[in-house]
Amino acid sequence: MWLPFRYAVRNLGRDPARLALAVLGSALVVLLVMAADALDRGVRRTLRATGRPDNVILLGAGSEESVQRSEISPRAAAIAEAGIPGILDVGGLKAVAPEIHYMAPLEVGGRAGFDAYLRGGTPAALLVYPNVALIEGRFPRPGEVMVGRFAWRRLGVRPEELRPGAVVRLDDVPLRVVGCFAAPGTVLESEIWADLNDLRTIARRETLSCVVLRLRPGADPADAELFAHQRLDLELVALPEPVYYAKLARFYAPIRGMIWLTALLIAAGAVFGGLNTLYAAFAGRVREVGTLQTLGFPPPAIVVSFVQESLLASLAGTILAAVFAVIAFEHLTVEVGGGVFAMTAGPGTVLAGLIAGAALGLIGSLPPAVRCLTPPLPEALRTG
């Protein structure tokens, strides 16, 4: 009782312009949905990758949500180093990194007002962030900074304006770029790292934002938590990094929601556009459909064939979009909510695109197919 598949295939060829429109239109929508998914995945993966399970952050009590607002005593680093067992020791140097996190406008290339995420630290930072690798130059000394490889993108400047040798100004203090680092898949790559004391002076603060410790493999983070509880005078909380970044992920939830909402609204608009073209296309087949029904084909057979036809076009668009996504997303990073994230396409991204493509083909063709079947048979057979 079903119409042959080739009927659907041939019908596609009836109007090449409409076919091209349908394929490209669905490719765009599917690409948008895949982009939303890849971005969402990128944000989540980056936040997850940034939190290392053997790192513990000591923050000011009450500031667990935001390291920028956190203030802790500058003595905390030394006291923690002595008081917490299990801290990693590298050639006599303890993996304890005091840090100041500071968001401030930066002057780059003579232009002011670039919103930068600055992290002031000591060389011990390299011990707690072993995934940070210098790809150019060296770790900054006083009066210098090193930049994450995607910092230029976050600032919205040209890459060469942040290359080693360039000079940026923070609060009128000139700072020379002496290095560039990578920390693949983490939020660190969009930051600018400065000398701890420089930042303390420029930011005019006595306190640290946090102290980051790296524990020996197998050491228990609970020891750090116990220390924070016992040293009431320091007003600290100790959070394993994964816990801290999981909290940060919650900050991104509404932004991710907006990305999805935008993608879905545009997709819905495309469905209406597709509906319109198919209403017109199928309206021209009323007599043919009447003939098929006269031959004895039941309405479901005709609907299925028309839906097949539409699905073929939208799935061709999906394949196009998927190929493009796999090629393009690989090297694409996007700034979202102050962080720079690499688009991350996975099997789930392709699945999301497939669902979007199928929904587009199905929802776009069902009403026009049904409408095509509504005229009574004798009338359908009389249409020109």
Next chain:
Amino acid sequence: MTLDSFIRCRGLTREYRRGPEAIRPIDQLDLDVPAGEFLALMGPSGSGKSTLLHLLAGVDRPTAGRVEIGGVAVNELSRHRLAAWRARNVGFIFQLYHLVPSLTAFENVELPLLLAPLSRRERRARVEAALEAVGLSDRMRHFPRELSGGQEQRVAIARAIVHDPPLLLADEPTGDLDRRSATAILDLLRSLGRRGRTIVLVTHDPRAAEVADRVLHLDKGRLLEAPA
């Protein structure tokens, strides 16, 4: 004669309403056609010939009355069963051929067979036989746009007979053809009629009288033996 009628219509009425006005192209019509008869139906344009044919084919439903074909009360079948009944029992030939433009001659003729439990090989054999019967064996791979009007109508006839239905209905099949093609189509229908099929042919063509066993005229919703 009434008892072994293949087609039997009683009090058949089809009314169209537009506001308070009602027109009845078919009005209290009685018709008996014995199995194997070739009946020609004539009448001026707008006299209700297509409407009657649609009622016989189960494509349209009567406002009142009965249509029985081969003992089946067609007007009582549900929409779904009617479609299945049509697929087995009716071959319909249209004035404008109504071939599916995106399918080849072969594929058009194959359509009715897709509704029957036949293997691909059986279908192929039957389609080839039907196209052979209408003299188009050499046009199987052609699309309708690559055929002349007369050839298109012959493909349409092949499509109407390929599943060997007992009833063949033709609605002005020569109305859009030149004289020569029209004659060929009428000859073809006559040869099909000799094989025991019941045929109802709606036509303006006076030559139809020569090929048909009987000619009826439709007038004011009823059937007459001779034109009024």
